[in-house]
Amino acid sequence: MDVDAAEEFAAQEFSSVVTSHRPQIFRFLLASTRDVDLAETLTQECFLKAYRNWKHFRGDSSAMTWLMRIAINLEKDHWRNRRMQFWRHTQSHTVDVDEASEWLPSGERNAEQQLLAREQVKHVWKAVERLSQRQRTVFLLRYVEERDLDEIAQATGLSEGTVKAHLSRALGKVRAELGGNR
Amino acid sequence: MSSNGKAAGEATDRELEEALGSFRQCVHAWSETALSRPRAEAQAARPRSWRLAAAWVLGGVLAAVSLSGSLYERHHRQDLARIAAAQAARQRQLAAQERAQADRNLLTTVNYDISQAVPQAMEPLADLMDAGANQ
CATH class of the missing domain: 1.20.5 (Single alpha-helices involved in coiled-coils or other helix-helix interfaces)
Structure with missing residues (x-):
């Protein structure tokens, strides 16, 4: 296989990775930020960074875990730069927890059940808002993205024990928020 | 559980x-x-964020305050420079007056000294000087 053909193959391979993993990366970033524009921007940055480093991806973990790790770092970097924090807040379109809870599909619930479920979702959003960044990341990867503990450990660069500890604390806070508002 | x-x-x-x-x-x-x-x-x-609008307003106010502050500072410095120049001129004038007064005092002292009468023992010498001057 010549160089051009290899590059063509890599580009096609990367393109299929984007198509299959973009929804998950976007969803994770949306749940983390509650800001559609910011989630889209960070998703684009994530795939741009991944594309530039695609030839260095050795496949030690799955492409999804590798992409999630990039996304987590990008989000961390975004909030770390305190100097620009004021201007970032002015341009932020973070929706409040009430608005975020309205996206719950009604499914087969009746009106009362739907109201109750929406109330529960609102409390979960409130609890998630109060979690530390690391707890929030672990919680969302586990309960929104339904990732296994070892995948979460790889994506966050934490040990499985630390992931379990963060998860336990995060669940405790969610449980308390749900219980305290019954 | x-x-x-x-x-x-x-x-x-x-x-x-x-x-x-x-x-x-x-x-x-x-x-x-x-x-x-x-x-x-x-x-x-x-909808456009009210925060963005507030940021623009705040930015405008800050720019106006900054501009007016620098103009005031410039005006204040010019005033200070004018006052300093006036003070320096006044000091120079006072110093000149003091020098003139000191010169006048010295002249008065000298005039007083040379207007004293010649002692009796020196009168022949004074006559000789007068004679020499008349020649």
């Missing part, structure tokens, strides 16, 4: 599971809708 051992005020495992399930559905539904919507449409639909 059993729901029986929970402390008062805490949700049961069943409630927690239901809430987490609903939360997952909510995020998935929101994400799918946001992804399927074209970005331009999403931006047009979004």
Whole structure:
């Protein structure tokens, strides 16, 4: 296989990775930020960074875990730069927890059940808002993205024990928020 | 985990599971809708943030304050320079007056000294000087 053909193959391979993993990366970033524009921007940055480093991806973990790790770092970097924090807040379109809870599909619930479920979702959003960044990341990867503990450990660069500890604390806070508002 | 051992005020495992399930559905539904919507449409639909407007207003006020501050500072410095120049001129004038007064005092002293009468023993010498001067 010549160089051009290899590059063509890599580009096609990367393109299929984007198509299959973009929804998950976007969803994770949306749940983390509650800001559609910011989630889209960070998703684009994530795939741009991944594309530039695609030839260095050795496949030690799955492409999804590798992409999630990039996304987590990008989000961390975004909030770390305190100097620009004021201007970032002015341009932020973070929706409040009430608005975020309205996206719950009604499914087969009746009106009362739907109201109750929406109330529960609102409390979960409130609890998630109060979690530390690391707890929030672990919680969302586990309960929104339904990732296994070892995948979460790889994506966050934490040990499985630390992931379990963060998860336990995060669940405790969610449980308390749900219980305290019954 | 059993729901029986929970402390008062805490949700049961069943409630927690239901809430987490609903939360997952909510995020998935929101994400799918946001992804399927074209970005331009999403931006047009979004109301402009009051924070952005407030930031522009605040930026304008800060710029105006900064500009007026620098103008005031410049004006203040010019005033100070004018006062300093006037003070220096006044000091020079006073110094000149003091020098003139000192010169006048010295001249008075000298005039007084030379107007004294010549002692008797020196009179022949004074006559000789007068004679020499007349020649």
